[in-house]
Amino acid sequence: MLRWVVLFVVSVLGAHALAYWLVTALPDPSLVLLGFFSGNEAALDVARSRTALPPYGSVVAGLFSGDLGQTLDNIPVIVELSNAGAHSVPRILAVLAIVTLIARHAGFRGETDGVRGARIAEFLVFVPAFVFPLTVFGALQGSMVLFGRSLDIGALAQLGCVATASIGPAALTYLQSRRVMSILLDSQYAQHLRSLGADHAEIRSHVARNYYAELLPSFAKILVSGLGFLVFAEYIFDLPGLGKLTMLAITRSDLPMILGIVIAFSLIVNAGNIVAAAMQRRLIEY
Amino acid sequence: MRRALACLCAVLLYGYLWPYESDPNLRPSAIHWLGTDEFGRDVVVSAIRATVNTATTASGLSIAVIALSALIVFAAAAVAGAKGGRAASFVLSVLESCPLIVWIFVIVSALIEFPRFYAITLGFVIAVVPVFVAILYGEYARLSSADFVQAARCSGVSERRIFFLYILPNASAVLFPLSITVFGMAIALDGAIGLVGMGNRSELDLGIMLIRAREQLLTNPAVALGVSGALLLLYWVLHLLRRVAERRTISIVSL
Numbered sequence: 001m002l003r004w005v006v007l008f009v010v011s012v013l014g015a016h017a018l019a020y021w022l023v024t025a026l027p028d029p030s031l032v033l034l035g036f037f038s039g040n041e042a043a044l045d046v047a048r049s050r051t052a053l054p055p056y057g058s059v060v061a062g063l064f065s066g067d068l069g070q071t072l073d074n075i076p077v078i079v080e081l082s083n084a085g086a087h088s089v090p091r092i093l094a095v096l097a098i099v100t101l102i103a104r105h106a107g108f109r110g111e112t113d114g115v116r117g118a119r120i121a122e123f124l125v126f127v128p129a130f131v132f133p134l135t136v137f138g139a140l141q142g143s144m145v146l147f148g149r150s151l152d153i154g155a156l157a158q159l160g161c162v163a164t165a166s167i168g169p170a171a172l173t174y175l176q177s178r179r180v181m182s183i184l185l186d187s188q189y190a191q192h193l194r195s196l197g198a199d200h201a202e203i204r205s206h207v208a209r210n211y212y213a214e215l216l217p218s219f220a221k222i223l224v225s226g227l228g229f230l231v232f233a234e235y236i237f238d239l240p241g242l243g244k245l246t247m248l249a250i251t252r253s254d255l256p257m258i259l260g261i262v263i264a265f266s267l268i269v270n271a272g273n274i275v276a277a278a279m280q281r282r283l284i285e286y
Numbered sequence: 287m288r289r290a291l292a293c294l295c296a297v298l299l300y301g302y303l304w305p306y307e308s309d310p311n312l313r314p315s316a317i318h319w320l321g322t323d324e325f326g327r328d329v330v331v332s333a334i335r336a337t338v339n340t341a342t343t344a345s346g347l348s349i350a351v352i353a354l355s356a357l358i359v360f361a362a363a364a365v366a367g368a369k370g371g372r373a374a375s376f377v378l379s380v381l382e383s384c385p386l387i388v389w390i391f392v393i394v395s396a397l398i399e400f401p402r403f404y405a406i407t408l409g410f411v412i413a414v415v416p417v418f419v420a421i422l423y424g425e426y427a428r429l430s431s432a433d434f435v436q437a438a439r440c441s442g443v444s445e446r447r448i449f450f451l452y453i454l455p456n457a458s459a460v461l462f463p464l465s466i467t468v469f470g471m472a473i474a475l476d477g478a479i480g481l482v483g484m485g486n487r488s489e490l491d492l493g494i495m496l497i498r499a500r501e502q503l504l505t506n507p508a509v510a511l512g513v514s515g516a517l518l519l520l521y522w523v524l525h526l527l528r529r530v531a532e533r534r535t536i537s538i539v540s541l
Contacts, residue, residue: 014380020414022389023396089310124527126467127521128474129387131514134496138503138510220382228385232478236500250391266383 004277008270015266016063016259020056023255053255068263069256071249077260080245085264087228088241091162092268095226098166099173106177107211108204118178124171129229133164157237164235170225172218181207195275212281217279219276223269290526297519301334311506320508323498325488332490333512337520343403343524344472347410352461353412355418359426360449362419381413386471387478389413392499410475411418412443415509418464427458432456470521477517514540 020032051061051156051263053059054069061134062068068077184207227242234243250256295339305317310326312318319328381389393409429435432452438448454461476493485495499510 011379011383014376015383016379018390019392021391122529123522123525126470126519126525128470128477130474130478130496131517134510135514136512137500138507141503142507224382224385228387231385231387246388246391250395253395258395261387262305262384262392265385267389269383 004274008274011270012263012266013060013063015262016060017056019259019262020059023258023263024053026224034079053259059259064262068260071095071257072252072254077256080257081260081264084240084242084245088234088237088243089163090233091158091230091241092223092226094162095166095230096171096223099160099222099226102173102214103177103215104172106174107215108201108208109180118175121171121174124167125175129168130232132167132229133161134231136160136164137236157239161230161233161237161239165226165230168229169222172216172222172225176215176218176222177211180211184210184214209283213280216276216280216283220269220273223272227265227268290523294339294523298338299333301501302540304328304331306316314508320512321506321510323506324502329508329512330515333516336490336492336513337516339490340473340476341469341520343406344469345477346445347407347472348465348468350407351411351414351418352465354415356454358415358419359422360446361446362423363426363430363449369422371499375397375471377416381416385411385473386417390475390478406479410472414471415470418468421464423462425460426453429453431453466524470524473520 037221054062059069066078068081070076071080106223137160140160181204185203187207190203190207193206198206230241231243233239235247238244241262246256246261248254249261306328308318308322308326308328310322310324311321314321318328318330323329323332389408390413394405394411397405397408426449431450435452436449438452443452473492476491477496479493487498495509495513499513502509
């Protein structure tokens with residue numbers, strides 16, 4: 001337990017330190033080529049007027065006391081993160097619920113050696129995270145115009161956001177689930193059950209615990225994938241949340257907000273890792 | 287695979303031989319299948335040329351990332367040995383605590399005053415190289431204990447020759463799919479940066495076209511269709527290349 005807590009704190013602090021170093025060490029004026037800039041004029045004006053970050057020691061001291069600094073609009077970063085988190089966490093939980101359903105379907109229904117599903121899943125993992133939200137958003141907007149309805153897509157935006165944010169992690173889970181179940185069905189234990197006359201469904205129910213125990217270590221990658229997809233989905237569907245906050249902070253070069261967002265994501269991922277490790281340990285012990 | 291290549295050639299020929307410029311915001315017609323954009327450019331042709339430009343940039347990024355990763359792995363192996371692997375694992379665990387695209391955005395936002403190309407290149411290299419260093423280091427650790435490598439060491443072959451002439455070629459089963467994955471990620475990054483609004487609006491670049499597509503979803507949805515189609519076609523081709531690369535295993539042993 002102590003080891004998990006230490007790893008949790010070290011990972012979060014490590015991510016924060018890396019982000020701090022990146023935003024303070026990289027934009028060295030001597031490296032800026034004269035006469036050119038990469039952003040649009042508004043972003044450049046904001047970038048030039050942004051205040052420098054305090055020394056790293058003060059930032060870490062503030063972190064432990066709950067003060068993550070203030071945004072460019074002089075709102076406490078922790079308030080913005082809390083508000084955004086309140087919108088994003090239910091969506092993350094919805095994505096995880098969909099991923100769990102996919103894991104159950106891929107492991108316990110159908111064949112594990114089917115080719116078509118695997119190829120579709122591999123393609124979905126490969127396509128960039130923003131393509132699906134853009135496509136679905138465009139389809140929804142287009143449908144609204146075609147049917148002469150109001151341009152406010154309301155509740156459909158929430159569904160669209162969660163659905164498109166689930167595509168990448170669901171595809172990843174599908175591939176991993178098939179691989180794990182395929183290995184378990186070829187194991188000596190499964191062969192022994194088969195020799196005793198157990199059918200496919202009975203064998204799968206017997207290896208269920210092993211199946212979930214093998215799948216849980218992949219949970220971190222699936223959660224990170226889900227967060228990456230959610231960032232784009234919330235931004236494209238224009239829904240309040242961590243994704244939209246991330247894009248806003250990036251375009252405005254709001255450094256305290258950027259550091260706060262890295263902390264928030266790091267907390268979510270590492271908390272998820274601990275939950276997955278605890279569940280796996282319980283499954284193995286039991 | 288041949289059908290895919292034939293389709294790709296046909297698309298490229300269409301993109302560079304078809305009539306390109308006309309009046310702005312024309313509706314779909316026999317000549318301009320998805321109409322024209324606000325600059326008077328054929329939407330389909332623009333999407334194809336933007337995809338080629340982005341793919342060219344992505345190729346450069348892929349080569350830079352793989353080459354730099356290989357050099358870092360060589361340096362880590364030569365200097366740190368087993369500890370290099372542990373250090374790489376720690377850096378990887380810190381990087382994996384945030385989505386990769388967030389790290390890249392953080393780096394690019396810090397480089398807002400740089401030219402777009404340099405910001406994207408630096409951001410991509412800084413964020414992605416550690417991940418590939420960790421993967422390549424694992425491959426190095428696996429192959430460095432192989433019989434043919436031990437035999438080469440006993441024969442007095444230098445570690446540099448062993449790494450570049452023995453280990454790297456035999457890691458090609460991992461390197462080929464990895465290079466295509468990096469290529470796909472570079473294209474994705476270009477699109478993501480465009481979504482954030484960086485760059486000149488008239489540039490023929492996939493990222494810029496994506497943000498224009500999002501802005502004109504209702505006024506000119508053809509732009510979104512053109513860009514989405516080009517993206518999906520490109521990723522389908524990359525996906526096929528990756529599957530071909532994964533099926534090949536190359537063993538090259540040189541004494």
